Amino acid sequence: MPSGIIIKGIGGFYYVKSENGVYECKARGAFRKDSKIPLPGDEVILSVVDEEKKKGYIEEICPRKIQLVRPAVANINQIALVVSVKSPLPDFTLLDKLLVTVMQKKINAIICINKIDLDEEYKDFVVDCYKDTGFEIVAISSVLDVGFEQLAKMLEGKITVFAGQSGVGKSTILNRILDSYVMKTGDISDKIERGKHTTRHAELLELKSGGFVVDTPGFSSFELSDIEPEHLQNYYPEFKEYIGNCKFVGCSHITEPGCQVKRPWRTER
Known part of the structure; x- marks a missing residue:
């Protein structure tokens, strides 16, 4: 069966780009039963029911690298x-x-x-x-x-x-x-x-x-609910060489004295 990538989904129809063109597909009922919804960017396996009209069904969603x-x-x-x-x-x-x-x-x-x-x-x-x-x-x-x-x-x-x-x-x-x-x-x-x-x-x-x-739609708010405060420092590349050198263990790099993350910013600016 051919494979392709979903380029958009509208009203229960998914448009899959493959080497033979773009197919309008529906998803098999098994996906609804498993609460797995096809997404743009998904790599999928499809079955073709009408080659001339480019109609088909999504039979399988390949493992996602990221969602x-x-x-x-x-x-x-x-x-x-x-x-x-x-x-x-x-x-x-x-x-x-x-x-x-x-x-x-x-x-x-x-x-x-x-x-x-x-x-x-x-x-x-x-x-x-x-x-x-x-x-x-x-x-x-x-x-x-x-x-x-x-x-x-x-x-x-x-x-x-x-x-x-x-x-x-x-x-x-x-x-x-x-x-x-x-x-x-x-x-x-x-x-x-x-x-x-x-x-x-x-x-x-x-x-x-x-x-x-x-x-994507523009937006003016964004929440990071799944990141713990103590892990936040690990996601600032410019902090890397200073982390672990602060005066206090568990430094939040906000108000603590002897913070090595804040020190270069304070001296340079």
């Missing part, structure tokens, strides 16, 4: 975290939470700084904040026409989720990368400087150079 809850997508191996220098200003708390999640799940990450034409100096400030994390950073602007070739290279051969707060330009970036209008872009509210939520579902979009990208 995200929001967005509901499987087997991604990279997240592009998008912030803008203005309109809206970066939500650094959200960005840090997303980076912690990336570290926890052992996924590669790109920090994508958009709209750099609005404030070049502030772009440099954002880069300075994250340059010691080890994550790739790319600065882009559709107005200046910079950064898109570099970003496209980073996406080749991977399944990449784009994430970040509303209005930072995720869908606009995807439109440019894919060289076509694939998502409805939203305007920024002048009063609250947030984008309208225009992305409604997770869908894998194939890149000409290989790999897929998936857009």
Whole structure:
């Protein structure tokens, strides 16, 4: 039986891309009995019932390497975290939470700084904040026409989720990368400087150079309920060389005297 990857699911139908094209499939009842729902990104085995109309059934879901809850997508191996220098200003708390999640799940990450034409100096400030994390950073602007070739290279051969707060330009970036209008872009509210939520579902979009990208609805909150506070320090790469050298065992690196994690920041800034 042929195999493929689910690129989207709508109303109980799943669209599976295989070497013979895209098939519209339903899932066998066994999946509902086991409470296992097929997700975009799943590698599946399918049976074809009508080759001409490209109809079939999903017979088996291959073991997942990783699964995200929001967005509901499987087997991604990279997240592009998008912030803008203005309109809206970066939500650094959200960005840090997303980076912690990336570290926890052992996924590669790109920090994508958009709209750099609005404030070049502030772009440099954002880069300075994250340059010691080890994550790739790319600065882009559709107005200046910079950064898109570099970003496209980073996406080749991977399944990449784009994430970040509303209005930072995720869908606009995807439109440019894919060289076509694939998502409805939203305007920024002048009063609250947030984008309208225009992305409604997770869908894998194939890149000409290989790999897929998936857009997600913008969001302004993110919880890390499954990470214990004492483990949080392990998900900050720039802390690594200082952890274990603090004056007190169990240092939270917040208010304790003799904290070696805080010391270089205090002396350098």
